[in-house]
Amino acid sequence: xxxxxxxxxxxxxxxxxxxxxxxxxxxxxxxxxxxxxxxxxxxxxxxxxxxxxxxxxxxxxxxxxxxxxxxxxxxxxxxxxxxxxxxxxxxxxxxxxxxxxxxxxxxxxxxxxxxxxxxxxxxxxxxxxxxxxxxxxxxxxxxxxxxxxxxxxxxxxxxxxxxxxxxxxxxxxxxxxxxxxxxxxxxxxxxxxxxxxxxxxxxxxxxxxxxxxxxxxxxxxxxxxxxxxxxx
Numbered sequence: 526x527x528x529x530x531x532x533x534x535x536x537x538x539x540x541x542x543x544x545x546x547x548x549x550x551x552x553x554x555x556x557x558x559x560x561x562x563x564x565x566x567x568x569x570x571x572x573x574x575x576x577x578x579x580x581x582x583x584x585x586x587x588x589x590x591x592x593x594x595x596x597x598x599x600x601x602x603x604x605x606x607x608x609x610x611x612x613x614x615x616x617x618x619x620x621x622x623x624x625x626x627x628x629x630x631x632x633x634x635x636x637x638x639x640x641x642x643x644x645x646x647x648x649x650x651x652x653x654x655x656x657x658x659x660x661x662x663x664x665x666x667x668x669x670x671x672x673x674x675x676x677x678x679x680x681x682x683x684x685x686x687x688x689x690x691x692x693x694x695x696x697x698x699x700x701x702x703x704x705x706x707x708x709x710x711x712x713x714x715x716x717x718x719x720x721x722x723x724x725x726x727x728x729x730x731x732x733x734x735x736x737x738x739x740x741x742x743x744x745x746x747x748x749x750x751x752x753x754x755x756x757x
Contacts, residue, residue, distance in 0.1 A: 528627050528705045532578040534571050538564065540622035541615075550612060557615050574620050577711075580704060587617040588715045590737070591726065611718075611739050618741070621712060625741040635699055636748050678754075684743060685735040687750055689714055695749045712742060 546558035560567055577583050594607040601607050663673050689710065696706045716737060718730040736743040 529702050532575055532623060536623050537571055537574050537619060540619050540626060543622060544618060555615060560615060570616060577620055578623060583711050583715055587614055590716060590718050592718050592720045611737060621741050628745050632745055684738060687736050688734050692746060692749060695753055
């Protein structure tokens with residue numbers, strides 16, 4: 526119930542204030558700094574964000590994302606020499622920040638203690654230390670009737686492989702309200718991409734699965750997926 530209670534203008538303003546001033550402006554070129562400086566005349570922003578958060582449909586333009594390729598080396602020759610950066614619209618990011626700010630408050634209650642990554646107040650290094658100690662123990666175990674085995678999972682591009690239908694079922698299993706689940710699924714399933722190459726935009730790319738890197742919600746949603754594979 527704390528997730529779906531009425532959204533307020535103060536929450537929306539706090540979400541905007543937590544964003545970097547010039548970080549990743551969207552296709553309209555308007556960074557968060559513009560909205561912060563002229564917030565006193567941005568009543569329509571509050572109105573539009575509240576309309577979506579209160580159960581309205583998300584405008585299609587909100588989730589149009591431009592992917593810019595930033596060179597990692599002086600003379601890039603291969604695709605891996607470029608770092609893709611997703612530029613989202615600020616209005617969309619404000620709505621996402623509001624959702625993420627509410628979700629992170631209850632995250633420790635639904636994510637198992639052995640899941641350290643992305644949860645506020647927990648350190649991912651704890652898992653590294655535990656994994657090292659366990660592997661050290663198994664390497665030196667030579668006696669006993671009980672044997673042990675370790676399973677190494679390939680998490681490469683794990684964000685890209687998240688099935689939306691699986692995420693929806695995990696939220697249902699965890700007991701989230703239908704209205705909250707609908708908000709989350711709208712955010713992740715309405716995205717479209719255009720890649721900017723040499724100053725020109727490619728044709729629109731419509732994904733059918735995956736979580737977006739850099740999205741404030743993505744780490745928390747990925748924890749839902751991991752919960753299905755980790756012991757509680």
